[in-house]
Amino acid sequence: MESNVFYTTNRNVIKNIWLIPIVLFAVAFGWIIAKMGVAIGIILLVLPFIVGFVTLVFLKPRIGMFTYIVYCFLMPTIGKHVPGLQAGLGTDALLFLTLFAVLFFRSDKFKFRYINNDLFWTAVVWFVITVLQLGNPERPSVLGWVYEMRSATLYWILTIPLAILLFYKKKDINTFLTIIIVLSFIGAIYGVKQMKLGPDAAENRWLEEGPKKTHVLFGKLRVFSYYSDAGQFGASQAQIAIMCIILAVGPYTKKKKIVYMIAGLVIMYGMLISGTRGALFGLVGGGFTFLILSKQIKILLLGAIVGGGALGVLKYTTIGNQNAEVRRLRTSLDPKDASLQVRFINQKILAEYIRTKPFGAGVGTMGTWGTIYNKDKYISTIPPDSLYVKIWGMYGIVGFLIWFGMMMYIMGKSAGIIWKTRDPVLKNQLVSLCSGAAGILLCSYGNEVLNAMPSEAVVYVSFAFIWLSPRWDTPAPKEVKIEEGQEVMA
Template sequence: MQENLFYTSVNKDYKKWLLPALLLAVFFGWLIAGKGMTISLMLVAIPFAAGFLTIVFYYPRFGYIFLIAYCFLVPGLGRHIEGPQFGLGQDGLLLLTWLGVIFHRSGKFRYRHLNNDLVWLSVVWFIITVLEIGNPERPSILGWFYEMRSATLYWVLSVPLGFLVFNKKKDLDLFIYIIIILSVIGSFWGMKQLYIGLDASENRWMESGAKKTHLLFGKLRVFSYYTEAAQFGASQAMLAVICGILAFGPHTKAKRIFFAIAALLTFYGMLISGTRGAMFALVGGGFVFLVLSKQIKILLIGTLFGLGFLGILKYTTIGNTNAQIVRLRTSLDPNDPSLMTRLNNQKVLQSYLADKPFGTGVGTLGMWGVKYNPGKFISTIPPDSLYVKIWAMYGIVGFIIWFGIMLYILGKSAGIIWNTRDKALRNKLSALCAGSAGILLCSYGNEVMNQMPSSIIVYTTWVLIWLSPRWDEKPLAGAK
């Protein structure tokens, strides 16, 4: 041993590592010079990735929390960073978190909690989707693979995972604040796009084909960092419902003010998206909340207020100086050209599917149908609606099963909330249930419930509602 300038001991054997280190540095330098900045970024990311893996395997709950946030940001990342398939990151996060649960050395996860109807319904739909591989129409297996991820894979992986790692009462509050904060940031990003302009990456995305649906009559349909304007608008409408309900809940004054401001911001985000179908998330979600309120007076007043709002949109010209309100008003026009086109497409599908009770197979229409089933007639018809897409892919038999599952989940959620005694808990659950019901309703007009972040919000909402009876506290004697 010898001492260096700083009077610390140095092992003479260190010299044997100089040559390997020098060769490694030269190799990485050559790699970066030949392959560009992508490789250098990957090298920088390696220690962070290693740290992330360690955290998830020690604390799988962190993986689920990160997944919720990631599902909001992945479309924006894909637009701004070319190359990586960020969408597959959702699959990776789910699988990684599952591995963290399976191989967790504590053995604290209770798999018996997965024996419930919500989990089994997701398994049933997954099995039906797998059976669709053998559809007589012989759909492309690649089309099936990419479509089934949003159709069933995220559902069947996230619901049981939520029961295992996201099952505390504090997780309900954490979930609410995560989706509100990320949605409000999305609202501000959308305002930036509208009033300041798109950045270079967003302009590139527009020019690649999105302009025809996102620039109408010279007006931008704002999409923020979401998949596109329809998803942005529907998600913002859902959060406006959730925040609006929370703002009237039994919470502190500061929290109610926070929820009210968030409701206004997300409502404005919905307006600037130009997504007409998102209005039905407000109407449907609002009606579900009024029913869950268990008060006839509030139900009647709320219904009259909602009908008045729809009446103003349909029978007056109030607000016609605002382009967003004008577009929203067209959603109530039965002769709207866009609506007529959709109805005509549904008539064509009705005739084509008449002798196909099990549909044409998963992945045969929509984006993956065009890419992987280009020779099939069904791939030339835009679905425009999640309901229509399920009907076309799974047939009338599959659609009835899927819709029945949705109604069962909605009905049982309402029953659980109806019997919840804790007023603050009931308010939070009512808000989430109403928002999810609104997304289900507006999915008739757009494909939104099968896209992120709406999917993960809805699936997590189901899980939290199912878990809520264990958190319910009986009011104190004499409490009002």
């Protein structure tokens, strides 16, 4: 008998029978990809790793939460590079997977009583308000509500309790800061590559699908790095940059301060090349919050002088106008800017439209999901341009005041916790987290930032760390009596 791959010349038996299932699997795999696209092929290819990861998260739920934070940075570029893949749903999957891992964890390690606090209950209140919006008299699309409510409330109500339950170790705040700073630094470097060498094929395809009109201005690319768009890239870079600068003036070794400062400057450059004018207010808001939280009049006055001088240079001089990024940043301080005037006009139109709608037009009626699922609603034709305006349009003036009041309460309570913190290192870290969150809140007036990743995840986890921090703080000195009614501090 002639020898071949399956038979030997001296035995009429199959030798490499294991090749048969491999060939059949390869054929089936190729057929599935041909019929359903590359995305499903990639999913099948990584399926064994997914099973292993799920098992690992159920054994150590903290891994799921840290993976969620990393994924929030990388998710947009994964969606751009894998056609047909709904990468955004991976965020939901990671959060729910981690939630189930916590609920079915094999021990009583997690103390659920810790989530019984005002931070969690504000999230619950907003979630309930969002659910009640299903009964909005304008009868918006349920599908539009489903997609919009994920960023509007779902991530909020899941991220905060999971962070409180899982990040119970003091060192977790160091891990969190390291992750977001490293990913932001890499994002800035990738942005420089994008500016110098141009976007890759997948990114060019994404630009040609529509975003090109807002990301290529006068022939110059507004860098978006591996983020969802230039607006989110710029705002996130501003947030992490101000956090790094605050950490650089903290009580650390000289080497660590230099590392934080270099990271902050590189990330700030990433903010500049994004061409996002509103990102400037992330620096301003974060810097001002830092000065307030420092509780030192000299630092406050010095910071106000330096910050005011920098803004004055931008507004009243032409210094740096040879640089396109500086020129665009300067327009953010021009009240006559054409783009700003268009936004004011849209806000007037919206104000007139919802004048008789105190509860708004419904969740999912503005922005991307409004144009897809609520085309029949006039409000879907009004560009929100701002998270504040979007909440105002969807939830009405009643909902907006509740949401804004919640944000101000959380920021105020955060300041109170930080002021009482005695550990100098912990206090510096909390100040950086709170200042970064304040910067994002201010940026959200000009763009939809707080309802987009990774800023949304970073802000909510930051709030959770601030609420957790009192248990890690240096204990207060105890009062002891030594003699006849006299008291001294031990």
